Amino acid sequence: MTSQWPLWEVFVRAKRGLSHIHVGSLHAPDAAMAVRNARDVYTRRGEGVSIWVVPSDQITASSPDEKDAFFDPAGDKVYRHPTFYEVPAEAKHL
Amino acid sequence: MRDRYALALGDDALILAQRLGEWVARAPELEEDVALANIALDLLGQARSLLTYAGELEGAGRDEDALAYWRDDRDFRNVLLVELPGGDFAVTMARQLVFAAYQYELYDRLRASTDDTLAAVAGKAVKEVHYHRDHATQWVLRLGDGTDESHRRMAAGLETVWPYVDELFEPFDGADVDPAALREPWQAYVGAVLAEAGLEPPATGQHRTGGRRGLHTEHLGYLLAEMQHLHRSHPGATW
Numbered sequence: 001m002t003s004q005w006p007l008w009e010v011f012v013r014a015k016r017g018l019s020h021i022h023v024g025s026l027h028a029p030d031a032a033m034a035v036r037n038a039r040d041v042y043t044r045r046g047e048g049v050s051i052w053v054v055p056s057d058q059i060t061a062s063s064p065d066e067k068d069a070f071f072d073p074a075g076d077k078v079y080r081h082p083t084f085y086e087v088p089a090e091a092k093h094l
Numbered sequence: 095m096r097d098r099y100a101l102a103l104g105d106d107a108l109i110l111a112q113r114l115g116e117w118v119a120r121a122p123e124l125e126e127d128v129a130l131a132n133i134a135l136d137l138l139g140q141a142r143s144l145l146t147y148a149g150e151l152e153g154a155g156r157d158e159d160a161l162a163y164w165r166d167d168r169d170f171r172n173v174l175l176v177e178l179p180g181g182d183f184a185v186t187m188a189r190q191l192v193f194a195a196y197q198y199e200l201y202d203r204l205r206a207s208t209d210d211t212l213a214a215v216a217g218k219a220v221k222e223v224h225y226h227r228d229h230a231t232q233w234v235l236r237l238g239d240g241t242d243e244s245h246r247r248m249a250a251g252l253e254t255v256w257p258y259v260d261e262l263f264e265p266f267d268g269a270d271v272d273p274a275a276l277r278e279p280w281q282a283y284v285g286a287v288l289a290e291a292g293l294e295p296p297a298t299g300q301h302r303t304g305g306r307r308g309l310h311t312e313h314l315g316y317l318l319a320e321m322q323h324l325h326r327s328h329p330g331a332t333w
Contacts (some may be wrong), residue, residue: 004123005123005125018228019193021257026125027123027124027125029236030236031234033232035235036228036229036232037125037128037129039225040125040128040129040132041125041128044132
């Protein structure tokens, strides 16, 4: 192989009602094959009911260099957390 | 009669599983390794059920292992198509398309068999084979409608397997599903895929047959030597 297939990020939804979770990445020549490869690589043991694939180069990520500026200011502001509410026992997957 | 039918279908699945297993660590990409191994394992599961059932019907005390490991090539009843060497990836995909499309139509009808065991095996397997057919379809479309080189190789792959197509639809004494009835729906599916891929069904004058009577190509002997060697050297070996 002189050139490798493009990289895809794979998201799998474990069951209805849950959201898609990033499970890993793989190579595939195009989107349709990426979904099939994801089925074979990540859902062989009944892990999912739905698959999304996204070209890895379409993801814009925050920079590790900006970690302090991005995330540190949130560390000491406890009043931003909704921790003063009672969560009803019936509300699952909140 | 029915034990011979179960044996023939089981041998088809077993031998093709072995052939596909040869691709592991040799496929063009890691992801394709996994895909082909998955398909091989699906087929192996079908083979286990069918051979176990064939052994029960025969009533001579042979289990799946006895049938898989202690028969010689003349006692295997698989079609010749599944024992052909894998060739390049295009040959393998040509065979996968031809065989999965056939097996899909077969299992789809076998679900309605009056034999509960065969119907149950088919009911489970038809979903697996639906995916096998789709996998092969995706590749035949991409290779046929890809580059000049991929088109040339895909066409050559079809040429290689085409002489072995007719055998799939030959009459089989005691078959629950008449193989001849599968030809038309098979033709419709495969024909549509080839047309979309810009490929022609090869015009071959050759029709190779004999597998169902135990008359195999030389390739089966080598395949069995590799598949059976461990079990024959260490009978009853497990891990």
